[in-house]
Amino acid sequence: MSAEIDYEALPDTAGHGVHMLAGALAGISEHAIMFPVDSIKTRMQVLSPSPAAIYSGMSNAITRISSTEGLRTLWRGVASVIAGAGPAHAVQFGTLEAVNDMMGKREGSSAWVSTAVAGAAAAITSDAVMTPFDVIKQRMQVHNSEYRSVITCAKTLYRREGLTAFYVSYPTTLLMTIPFTAVQFSVYDRTLNYINPHRKYDPLSHIISGGFAGAVAAAVTTPLDVAKTLLQTRGTTEDKEIRAANGIRDAVRIIWKRDGLRGFGRGLTPRVLTFMPSNALCWMSYEFFKMALRLGGEQQTPPRTSTHA
Template structure:
């Protein structure tokens, strides 16, 4: 993507580009684990290792990356906007701060909360398509009376044709309920942990790569742990198609039926996979983001302090 020099010369332009590069690093590093998480949430199919072995044996290793086109095609813009909006809002809640001072933890948390709510508008259709592709196999197609799809555009066209724009935004409410508090904790945890691991780095921006990776990984784990039951409900709501009789009529109905049929443990099914993925993915996201910022702000050269 060709960005104008004037755009990259601004702080917002650099935040945008760095956020996009971080998003790409995150999606590539953690997508197979995301596929396993979705399959665990959707049905009682056993452990993550059992599902992995079954998927590879019956569908091939490429099945672990099925549906990656939709999030990868949009992740640069999505993650870029998330980091840029958070940077703007965090400072907006601390308008008295000077440009040299980092935003307060309160400003970071409030900025993250609003960022999570806003990004749900972009994320809902993408995750809907991704989930349909990740769950797609012959058994799923027969169960939901659905045709097999070749890629994200095929799924999107099918949903739009059958249900219109409203169908593309199935799961919006639960996505907002999940992402607003999750992003609040996400950005707060990263800022807090990087400062604990490397005191003074929020001002000096001289933390090591190890600090970036660990703080980013812990931020991802915290955000997923706080919202995981909502993510299970979201997966089940977005997996069902209107072409067959929907099993769940809404968020509360999905929660009640899931718990009644499978117990409260169903709300935490796949958490181990999600946490492992979150640590890897978000460590990669924040490391790529911070390193990109340093490259852009230092004319392509990393500071010596960033070495592990």
Template structure:
């Protein structure tokens, strides 16, 4: 039985098209918040769970709105869209691969579980987890480039996509394009599993209420947006520390500290592992620092997933209408 995400009348390539469209639209909407989140994540001041006076004067990006104003004032509107081109490539390819893989994996799991032994939530979680892993591995260099572009200051170390890829490959080798892949995969597996499971459960509940005419069918787009926003918030909060570690690992390596704002005080000789990076952040900056940038991330993830699933569902509707009209 297809989940709420998929449709028996659409194949995996058609769902990949819907996912790609949704990814592009979603990325453009949330780009400024993504830049703020990355800048906050890469600040290395010590944070505390209890409020201790005013924010230290050396902390440049402390809250969302002041950070947006600072970037806008110092770097202009283009500063809020730094890294947007590689990010658009990332969201386009990532979402296309993700929804294609989800459909394929869901079909495979249904065949393997022909007796319906596994509960639907387990299969949705597994399909989402594996689809996220496949999409992440396939598109990771775009994610790394998005981060590198987003943290540049006035001195432009990277001037374009091709130049950035050549520079990273020359200075850091092929491995440089995959800095932080392991913590990303560790993060994305539970995140995407929880995201698809949460969306399927919440959107499915709305569908039941619509079918029973408790809620009007005309509000389906709103229900899809609410389902996407809530599932995104819950899953992002659960795995957020891995996102901070991933960003720190992405800006490791030589030749970076003079070109990024702010320059994170992290190990640059040799390669820091996932767990040593965790330990380093907790020891030097405090445990709460694993949640730096959480607020802009949640402010970002809610509309991002709301828009993604809304556009995805509307794209599905258009394709189904087109197929019926052709038939």
């Protein structure tokens, strides 16, 4: 038996607050760094009658936006996502750890089920916090957005469309993020078990597992993300049919009618390219902050003994 740092064995005094703080710091890091790619994804998903707002691909979008609006435009709305990402990810990781503790440690095939359930519960709670911020973010990201301030956008949106505008996409968001989070956490957990079976602190294994999990989950849920974008940006268009969309059924019908099956793959490449590195960064940051916070708590708590091989 040897004494070594077991970074997952948090001090007894830490509780779920450590997981929530680590999750908040990880979420802010993830969203802030990958925001420009997310802006391109939003632009590519929006159904617009204006030729100036239609992009044939990611490189085309970057070239045209940089030449006509400036690359700084790609950061418009970042304040909203940063403001929402902290509390949303704190709730997400706090819920994840709480549900995992409640369900207990499981092995074999049942581990997939418990991880997926914990991931789904985390998605429901975090999306309740994040959805209004995401709506504001996308209203600021679209082509020729009238908004330059998060507060102005929120006030104007509430005055024109009411409180429902902030949550009209919440059911669709849940339909997307519950499978996204369940797939993400399950793939991350299984991949990490394969490449880091002893669960030692190893940033490279967290980066690989997180990146792979993010890419798989992003690809699987892109069609629902396209529908969500239509609902969240409906107030930015003069198209009466889109403005009248009230839920996922309307969104799916409009996308299918205008673009067919191809329409549900809009923004697939930038979405995967967003979530692969951002998920890798998120998990690496989460595990790092959890480690750092644990070591900080260890100054007041006697070191724990691990029996890892």
